[in-house]
Amino acid sequence: MRYQSFNLRLARLREAAQNFGWQEVLLGASAQGRPIVGFIQEGGGQRILAWSLMHGNEPTGYEAILAFMRRPKCESSYFLLPILNPDGAEAFTRFNGEGVDVNRDARAQESAEARALVMAAKRFHPHIALNLHDQRPRFYPEAGSMPATFSLLAPKGHPDVPTPAQQQAQIKAQSILARWTQLLLPSWEGGLARFDDQFYPTAFGEFFQEQGIATMTIETGISLGDWSRAEAATQLTHLLTDLDTWQEEAVMDPGPYLALPMNASPANEWVIHHVNGVLHLRLHEQVAAGVYSCHWMVDTWLDQGPTWMESRTTHAFGSPPVGEVFTTEFLQAAGLVPDLGLKI
Numbered sequence: 001m002r003y004q005s006f007n008l009r010l011a012r013l014r015e016a017a018q019n020f021g022w023q024e025v026l027l028g029a030s031a032q033g034r035p036i037v038g039f040i041q042e043g044g045g046q047r048i049l050a051w052s053l054m055h056g057n058e059p060t061g062y063e064a065i066l067a068f069m070r071r072p073k074c075e076s077s078y079f080l081l082p083i084l085n086p087d088g089a090e091a092f093t094r095f096n097g098e099g100v101d102v103n104r105d106a107r108a109q110e111s112a113e114a115r116a117l118v119m120a121a122k123r124f125h126p127h128i129a130l131n132l133h134d135q136r137p138r139f140y141p142e143a144g145s146m147p148a149t150f151s152l153l154a155p156k157g158h159p160d161v162p163t164p165a166q167q168q169a170q171i172k173a174q175s176i177l178a179r180w181t182q183l184l185l186p187s188w189e190g191g192l193a194r195f196d197d198q199f200y201p202t203a204f205g206e207f208f209q210e211q212g213i214a215t216m217t218i219e220t221g222i223s224l225g226d227w228s229r230a231e232a233a234t235q236l237t238h239l240l241t242d243l244d245t246w247q248e249e250a251v252m253d254p255g256p257y258l259a260l261p262m263n264a265s266p267a268n269e270w271v272i273h274h275v276n277g278v279l280h281l282r283l284h285e286q287v288a289a290g291v292y293s294c295h296w297m298v299d300t301w302l303d304q305g306p307t308w309m310e311s312r313t314t315h316a317f318g319s320p321p322v323g324e325v326f327t328t329e330f331l332q333a334a335g336l337v338p339d340l341g342l343k344i
């Protein structure tokens, strides 16, 4: 579900919480007055803190967490913040209601959302943190020819010389990601990548890794028949389920994770050959007056990287300026019908 209102998303979480034994905790309020809530379930095992919709137009992690909450019984202990950025989620924007990128606010903690996440960690004392995001369809594994459906990262806990605890946390995160790499490979071969672990001091991944919490960032992307990322969400739920019974191993091997190709960008999302040239388009999603729609935007990129879709038409497009947006109806009138598997 690419877009739902905040109220509907919260209602779905509360229904799951009521039916499957999750306790709701209020952690703050957004600038526009929406509650920032978490859901707790205390079991044994690992203590896992996970959040999604930190960027309000990246909902795949939310769908995965919601499906995970609907399971009968957890082995591990959880503190879940599925709608960390309520105003951004309502508006379907990256930023919070005051224009802040919450994932650049880990140190300053000027936003209510950053403070809520820090409060959750202080209260819960997690061993593992999961930072769930979406990435744009134009990302792909370096030298690959299809979108990166899963891009994984175990960020650094220190820019230069980590303490033993910081190093141990990163190796633990890398090892879980290595396990997940092997779980993902049979179904998603060619669609897996990893980010470089350049140290971003104001990001939450680095902030928690620094504290010795094994932190993983997962960016879900499209696959060629699944631009809505519904299949990616289902797969992400399977990874959360796998983590639920994961036992820390004496010898951890990050090898399969480290062997993944790096995440690269940008690919061409759609290339159209028309009678007097070539048009490069990319998907443009928006929510206006509570209604989601997607269009195509003229892109700056010319013949670089792989291409997800390629079409030919006898229509003449002229030279539309970069940033111009075409509706699907307009493109259909030119005889072009994109099939995106976009189940909104």
Ligand SMILES: [Zn+2]
Pocket: 055, 058, 133, 134
């Ligand atoms: Zn994000």
